[in-house]
Amino acid sequence: MNLKETAEDRAFRLAVREFVQRELPADIRKHNEEGWEPEKDEMARWHRILARQGWLAPSWPKDYGGTGWTLMQRHIFEEECALNYCPPVHIFNIAMIGPILIEYGTEAQKQRYLPKILDVEEWWCQGYSEPDAGSDLAALKTDARLEGDHYIVNGTKVWTSLAHWATHIFCLVRTKKDGKPQEGISFLLMDMTARGTSIQPIPTLNGQHIFNQVVFENVRVPKENLIHRENEGWTVAKSLLDHERLFLARVGDNKKRLQRLKDIARKELAHGKPLIEHDWFRRKLAQYEVRVRALDLTVLRFIAKADSGQGLDPSVTMLKLAGTELLQDLLQETVDALGYYGLPFQQHGIANDELAPPFGPEHAIGASNARFRSRAFTIAGGGSEIQHNIMAKHLLK
Amino acid sequence: MDFDLSDEQRMLDDGARRFIAQRYDLTARRRSVESVGGFSRDIWKTFAQLGWLDVNQPVDLMVMMERLGHGLVVEPYLANVALAGGLLERTGDPAMLLPRLGAGEVQLAAAIAEPQARFDLHDIVTQAKPTSDGWLLSGAKTLVLNAPNADWLVVVARTSGALRDASGLSLFLVPAKAAGVEIRPIRTQDDFPAGDVRLTDVVVGKGALLGARDEALPTLQRVVDGAMMADAAYALGCMDYLVAATADYLKTRKQFGKPLATFQVLQHRLVQMHAALEEARSLVIGGTLALDDEDAAERLAAVSSAKVQVNQAARLIGQEAIQMHGGIGMTDALIVGNYYKRLLSVSTLFGDTDHHLGRLADKIAA
Numbered sequence: 152m153n154l155k156e157t158a159e160d161r162a163f164r165l166a167v168r169e170f171v172q173r174e175l176p177a178d179i180r181k182h183n184e185e186g187w188e189p190e191k192d193e194m195a196r197w198h199r200i201l202a203r204q205g206w207l208a209p210s211w212p213k214d215y216g217g218t219g220w221t222l223m224q225r226h227i228f229e230e231e232c233a234l235n236y237c238p239p240v241h242i243f244n245i246a247m248i249g250p251i252l253i254e255y256g257t258e259a260q261k262q263r264y265l266p267k268i269l270d271v272e273e274w275w276c277q278g279y280s281e282p283d284a285g286s287d288l289a290a291l292k293t294d295a296r297l298e299g300d301h302y303i304v305n306g307t308k309v310w311t312s313l314a315h316w317a318t319h320i321f322c323l324v325r326t327k328k329d330g331k332p333q334e335g336i337s338f339l340l341m342d343m344t345a346r347g348t349s350i351q352p353i354p355t356l357n358g359q360h361i362f363n364q365v366v367f368e369n370v371r372v373p374k375e376n377l378i379h380r381e382n383e384g385w386t387v388a389k390s391l392l393d394h395e396r397l398f399l400a401r402v403g404d405n406k407k408r409l410q411r412l413k414d415i416a417r418k419e420l421a422h423g424k425p426l427i428e429h430d431w432f433r434r435k436l437a438q439y440e441v442r443v444r445a446l447d448l449t450v451l452r453f454i455a456k457a458d459s460g461q462g463l464d465p466s467v468t469m470l471k472l473a474g475t476e477l478l479q480d481l482l483q484e485t486v487d488a489l490g491y492y493g494l495p496f497q498q499h500g501i502a503n504d505e506l507a508p509p510f511g512p513e514h515a516i517g518a519s520n521a522r523f524r525s526r527a528f529t530i531a532g533g534g535s536e537i538q539h540n541i542m543a544k545h546l547l548k
Numbered sequence: 549m550d551f552d553l554s555d556e557q558r559m560l561d562d563g564a565r566r567f568i569a570q571r572y573d574l575t576a577r578r579r580s581v582e583s584v585g586g587f588s589r590d591i592w593k594t595f596a597q598l599g600w601l602d603v604n605q606p607v608d609l610m611v612m613m614e615r616l617g618h619g620l621v622v623e624p625y626l627a628n629v630a631l632a633g634g635l636l637e638r639t640g641d642p643a644m645l646l647p648r649l650g651a652g653e654v655q656l657a658a659a660i661a662e663p664q665a666r667f668d669l670h671d672i673v674t675q676a677k678p679t680s681d682g683w684l685l686s687g688a689k690t691l692v693l694n695a696p697n698a699d700w701l702v703v704v705a706r707t708s709g710a711l712r713d714a715s716g717l718s719l720f721l722v723p724a725k726a727a728g729v730e731i732r733p734i735r736t737q738d739d740f741p742a743g744d745v746r747l748t749d750v751v752v753g754k755g756a757l758l759g760a761r762d763e764a765l766p767t768l769q770r771v772v773d774g775a776m777m778a779d780a781a782y783a784l785g786c787m788d789y790l791v792a793a794t795a796d797y798l799k800t801r802k803q804f805g806k807p808l809a810t811f812q813v814l815q816h817r818l819v820q821m822h823a824a825l826e827e828a829r830s831l832v833i834g835g836t837l838a839l840d841d842e843d844a845a846e847r848l849a850a851v852s853s854a855k856v857q858v859n860q861a862a863r864l865i866g867q868e869a870i871q872m873h874g875g876i877g878m879t880d881a882l883i884v885g886n887y888y889k890r891l892l893s894v895s896t897l898f899g900d901t902d903h904h905l906g907r908l909a910d911k912i913a914a
């Protein structure tokens with residue numbers, strides 16, 4: 152056994168680091184460091200920089216514009232990006248619809264959509280959840296009826312993140328009402344500008360516009376926008392996750408937030424000296440270091456196994472649980488480190504509003520917001536309870 | 549042992565409960581938040597008419613605050629009645645402001661915390677220098693609740709000694725409009741008006757001194773302990789609301805063809821929320837009744853224990869309520885998120901868990 156990075160991996164890491172430190176615009180870095188979600192413009196600028204380097208879609212096969220990296224290299228890339236405060240890439244484009252098109256799309260579909268993703272022209276969102284189909288996704292009801300060359304789509308999608316940025320939405324729709332619910336679902340690509348499509352913002356509890364309700368009223372979708380076969384959309388949706396689940400651990404994000412918490416603890420005072428000089432506070436930091444290290448090495452074990460061709464252990468699900476809870480705790484701890492400066496409402500980008508100026512020291516500005524936002528990490532993408540159910544089923548098989 | 553409310557306390561409780569039910573729904577609350585100053589002057593007048601702005605006995609305040617918490621009332625009751633009102637009460641109220649507070653005619657704020665101080669009440673840089681006919685005040689205060697609305701500020705300043713000395717602190721009554729007082733308004737994450745206050749060579753007369761010169765800390769500590777228990781009672785109301793709302797939601801929301809309430813893991817977590825709330829309630833009652841205890845060590849143990857339990861229960865219950873509501877829990881449309889935000893503020897105001905565990909730990913060593 153040898154837990155040290157190989158010389159090649161080390162060299163790769165340094166190359167990535169050098170690149171992102173040189174290329175990431177300072178304003179984007181600052182927003183990310185403060186804890187804000189990226190604006191669309193920030194994401195687009197960063198996407199273009201990565202695209203120029205050929206690094207926008209590392210997970211895609213080389214033939215489609217990917218990098219052909221090993222999982223270990225992808226892991227190093229993501230970690231370096233996170234540690235250097237790069238914004239995330241648009242996961243619906245890069246980690247979801249791209250790989251789905253590559254695996255299930257027809258040649259025509261690939262030609263039509265993949266280049267526009269790499270050119271940062273088209274933005275996708277994910278239309279899965281519905282008001283009555285959340286954890287029980289297979290209960291979805293959005294109706295798609297074939298009429299000639301078109302599907303006619305009617306229904307309501309909810310919690311659709313960043314639909315207001317999107318040019319397109321990939322949707323799960325119902326094409327068969329009898330039989331097992333999973334066996335009557337199809338996967339459709341839809342144009343957000345199609346007549347009959349409307350979007351309503353749903354403000355989050357911290358006053359942000361992240362998700363939306365998307366309503367379809369007799370929206371006509373060309374038949375060729377069906378992915379895979381009719382009534383087999385469930386298989387397509389399920390295939391998404393496998394390797395991506397490794398990255399739900401968010402190792403880089405966790406390391407970065409711990410690093411930032413330490414920075415803040417050097418500046419904030421308690422009982423007349425910096426927080427970090429108190430033994431009780433350093434013990435808390437030490438506990439976080441243990442958790443981060445445990446997550447890190449566990450992810451590396453999964454990766455080593457997968458890269459050596461042994462497949463991915465189904466208990467990879469545990470990584471999302473550990474990684475999201477750790478991140479939630481770190482973000483709350485960061486707010487706590489700020490004392491009273493954790494309490495003001497601060498809003499990104501509306502510094503003109505007299506009630507929401509940046510308040511307190513600069514390092515305090517986005518912390519409260521990032522903490523509120525993080526509560527969604529254990530709900531979105533399959534709630535933690537559902538992840539536990541999946542794990543339990545696997546362990547008790 | 550007697551955990552029962554007196555008849556008068558029960559009347560207060562019923563009255564506040566009725567007011568919330570009839571007058572303070574989500575829309576009314578929104579209207580208050582969006583009003584100038586972040587609260588409704590009409591509702592404040594009603595509070596005055598009902599006699600609620602005169603409340604000052606610890607148990608009465610606990611009863612009142614729990615009801616206000618249950619309704620997530622944003623009117624600046626804590627800042628006026630428990631904090632500034634409490635300080636005036638204990639220093640003889642030379643300017644006769646309490647009757648006017650009771651009548652709803654003045655707004656008050658207590659300017660205590662400073663940027664470097666975290667939660668230490670004695671960590672005061674703000675200086676008050678004697679002049680021939682009064683005092684000259686200079687310094688900076690942070691997160692002063694209700695500051696943007698205040699007609700008067702009660703300011704803690706150092707009149708002698710070094711930074712972090714326990715003695716040498718004094719209290720001053722300062723008109724918010726006095727020359728040299730600069731208030732930068734903000735809203736807290738949970739919708740309360742607050743502000744940073746900067747004092748630059750503010751001139752006040754001899755009569756502005758409240759209580760004994762240099763000896764304000766014990767008074768300040770007692771009033772803050774009282775306000776802390778009042779805010780803890782407010783948190784009980786919030787937590788009570790969230791536990792009930794979560795139970796209701798589990799019973800009505802269906803997934804996989806059955807109510808969420810049928811999933812055992814969620815049942816157990818609801819039970820944990822309830823237990824955390826009831827332990828918090830026990831300690832808040834204990835802490836509130838200890839406020840008049842003359843034994844300072846006993847008071848500290850009771851009050852800080854209550855605060856630790858409330859802080860921890862507030863986070864557990866707030867987070868779990870959101871988690872079990874799923875996506876809708878993350879929205880602004882559902883009041884649950886607003887209770888969660890308020891509970892997070894409670895768990896920091898007047899000292900977070902680490903701070904109060906520290907106080908308890910020091911007491912063990914002493």
Ligand SMILES: Cc1cc2nc3c(=O)[nH]c(=O)nc-3n(C[C@H](O)[C@H](O)[C@H](O)COP(=O)(O)OP(=O)(O)OC[C@H]3O[C@@H](n4cnc5c(N)ncnc54)[C@H](O)[C@@H]3O)c2cc1C
Nearest residue numbers: 279280285286310312527531532534536811871872874875
């Ligand atoms: C910020 C955010 C962004 C999102 N973005 C998108 C998006 O872009 N596209 C999209 O399609 N969806 C999106 N979602 C929706 C997300 O996938 C759902 O919220 C999630 O699947 C849970 O569904 P629900 O909200 O209906 O909660 P429910 O399914 O009603 O669940 C409520 C609670 O009950 C628990 N629960 C449910 N069933 C069980 C069970 N059998 N056993 C134990 N516990 C159970 C859940 O874990 C949860 O805690 C987003 C959600 C959030 C919060």
